Amino acid sequence: MKKTVKNLNKLYASAFEKMTKMSEFLAKNCVDHALDFHYGHRIKIGKQFTNELYPIPLVRFKLKGIKTESFFDVYTKEDYIGYIKLYPSKEEILSLDLEVFASLKYLIYGYNYQQELYNSEDLNQTKNNIEKSRDTKFIIYADFANLEQIFSVVDKFIIKPTQSFSTANYKCECGHYITIDSDQGSCPVCGKNSPFKRKFKAKCLVCQTVCLKDQYGNGRCQNCGWTLDKFANRMKSRVIYPNLISLNKAKKLYRENKHLKPDLDDFLEAFEFYGETGFEYKNLMFCLFGHGDDGIEMSWGPNDDEVAYFKDKEDFIQNAKIDNEYLRDIWDKVENPGYL
Ligand SMILES: [Zn+2]
Ligand SMILES: [Zn+2]
Incomplete structure (x- = not known):
């Protein structure tokens, strides 16, 4: 048994590595996704399908709102490491730039009937076929030879993020490992709100x-x-x-x-607790930092280049000044006191 597990790990290592890279690629582009397994995969060796069923890792996500899955096979060939599947509606597939798939071996077929193939060498013909068909949901299936190929396909359909990385990873109650773009995200597999949103x-x-x-x-x-x-x-x-x-x-x-507004004493107690606080006054930001053992540094100005030092909290209360006025006298006019 131990040997079997060892062999299986060896067999799956490369597919796992690709799945992880895919997950990193999606996280970098802030695409919510889930790691999963697909169990109904039949192996095709040469031209022959065999009935060996074996699970392969897959990543689930959405491209332009369309359910998408990328599968990483354990059985690979020079021009095949796995495949991608998109499940667009008729409206969605007609709005997609199918040219993106032109360099891949790809098929377009109906989700419900799965009889006909809609793609042809001529893209206009492909769109015609789809438009005329009685299918309302489709599957775009494409084999890929390497990760770069799938990255480039996905990249063309990604809605470019404003931030630079996904914010959170967690294990959903449905068992999948999820990466989401924002605290407001939900599981791409079961739809449950992320624990951060709940x-x-x-x-x-x-x-x-x-x-x-x-x-x-x-x-x-x-x-x-x-x-x-x-x-x-x-x-x-x-x-x-x-x-x-x-x-x-x-x-x-x-x-x-x-109002629950801190007085100067409260504000300094918060500073002692946390070490970095700040407030605004006349549209300027004032920041307090620790300095030495009990000392306080206060900096402000457009480039934080104005600095004053105080030996402790008492010294600050007695002597901190802004524009020749004691801070203790103008504290009521200070805005947005808070932690930094
Ligand atoms: Zn889930
Ligand atoms: Zn309350």
């Missing part, structure tokens, strides 16, 4: 309003602005990330009908 009901610790939190307990109360945090309840009178005031003070402010 929300759970929670009660705001400050105002008791029912709000939503994610799997990590993070979220924001729409009523009072408190950021949900599972540690806040354990350190009620301390300022801890991600809030800028303590839970007890937030409750007090809320009772008094006041």
Whole structure:
């Protein structure tokens, strides 16, 4: 048995490597995708199909909204390492530039009847055939000889991303390994929302309003602005990330009908907790960083080239100035205090 597993691993290693490269390629282009296996693959040796059924790795994703699968075979030849399948509707296939497949060995057939082949040497003829057909769903099937070939086909259909890499990988409850482009993504196989998108009901610790939190307990109360945090309840009178005031003070402010805005003391306590905070004043950003043991560095200016140093929190409260005014006197006019 051990030997069988060893042999199988050896046999599948190269197909797995290609599947991983495909996954990396899609992640770089921010295409949501899932890793899976396909079990109904029949082997064709020479011109003969044999009935040996064996699973092959595949990657599922969507191109221009069309369900797409790329399969990486274990049985390879010089001009064949696997194939790609797209499942477009009639409208979708007519809108695709089929020229993209011209350099590959490809077939277009109906999804339901699977009798006729629609592709011909002449692309216009191909489109004609599709337009006239009674099929409403199609399959585009193409063999590929190497990864570059499939990358170039996929690349032509990708809607170019604005960001540079997919944001999250996780194992879906349906068992597939998923890579998604944004926190809002969902599983391309079963459609279930990603754990980052899924929300759970929670009660705001400050105002008791029912709000939503994610799997990590993070979220924001729409009523009072408190950021949900599972540690806040354990350190009620301390300022801890991600809030800028303590839970007890937030409750007090809320009772008094006041905004949950940190005073200078709260802000500096947040700084001591986290090490990097900032605020805006007259459209300029001011950043605080640690300096030495207890020291504080405050930098600002268009290129952060204005700098002032303070030996500790007390020194900062007493002496930090902006335009000849003490920060403590103008703190009420400061905007967007927060963590950096
Ligand atoms: Zn799933
Ligand atoms: Zn609240």
